[in-house]
Amino acid sequence: MSKVLYEKDIQKEVLQGKKIAVIGYGSQGHAHALNLRESGYDVVIGLRAGKSQQKAEEDGFTVYPVAEAVSESDVIMILLPDENQKQVYEESIKPNLAAGNALVFAHGFNVHFSQIVPPSDVDVFLVAPKGPGHLVRRTYESGAGVPALYGVYQDYTGSAKELALAYAQGIGAGRAGILETSFQEETETDLFGEQAVLCGGVTSLVKAGFETLTEAGYQPEVAYFECMHELKLIVDLLYEGGLENMRYSISDTAQWGDFVSGPRVVNEDTKARMKDVLTDIQTGKFAKDWILENQAGRPQFNAINAAENKHQIETVGRELRDLMPFVKQPIQTKQKEVKQHVTN
Ligand SMILES: NC(=O)C1=CN([C@@H]2O[C@H](COP(=O)(O)OP(=O)(O)OC[C@H]3O[C@@H](n4cnc5c(N)ncnc54)[C@H](OP(=O)(O)O)[C@@H]3O)[C@@H](O)[C@H]2O)C=CC1
């Protein structure tokens, strides 16, 4: 476990006195900016005019157009949507980089898939929190943190690794664990995790369970509580103490069902499909398709998103959650279909 680093292993000084530009103030951007500021760093925000700009200003930050934020700063963290980064980088970031700056990412997608090719006279590294931005903020505020990976792609100054570690520590990751990676490993494992397990895998499993019960004539409210609501309570036990902890808390009947029926649903066939997903990521097929989908104005993304939002598990869920005031309301309804997209 010695390779996992914590607060005590990290020197803060290397990042002190440097100006950090956080480009973007969305899920990750607001969390990095607020956490870094509260960790004692000098942070400005780079944005276009709009909703995020207003929010960053309300939170007390100086907000510049992206080009100006870059030219004012030493460390430039790009927290724009992956699909917008290439265009903003070419137009506003690259022309304003100075030798010795640090160009930083929270996900290696654009560098790994050669959408962004940084100049040779800057440090390039990633600090990738292993959790949603709103939780990066919420855990930091509560005195905890989300683990992060760091990886150095280019070390121009000789301090890239120390800068990456100090940055990771500044957003609170030193409380949870910081682990070294490469751009390739971070990009491929992150894409795999979100597609096959955390987002795609879980949503498909939950919907399949809900549909199996409702199609068999059970009440949708019962199916919602069983397959969606309780999932959070089960996952909390996994988060806190692994499989053993969850199995300690559930009934032995549930544990026996876990052992004998789980592998009937998720098995070697599922793993074979997971390997297909991983292959598409490793070969660059997924990245190419996603880039083309954006260039075409996201026809499939928007159609699927609209249909998903109307699924019965969502309509029933909204009604039930309204009646449970203790359930935190959604962080924000992301209107992804009206987001601006690059067309180059
Ligand atoms: N979401 C997450 O939890 C995680 C994200 N990441 C990575 O972090 C990065 C950021 O993702 P995420 O936080 O989800 O992004 P969001 O979509 O939540 O936020 C993007 C931000 O960029 C701004 N923006 C978009 N286009 C432009 C533009 N052309 N010029 C200036 N500002 C612009 C948006 O402002 P506006 O209001 O004007 O649209 C918004 O503030 C990505 O690389 C992602 O892979 C990594 C780990 C987890």
Ligand SMILES: CC[C@](O)(C(C)=O)C(=O)O
């Ligand atoms: C699981 C999705 C994620 O990879 C994340 C929150 O870590 C993302 O890119 O949003």
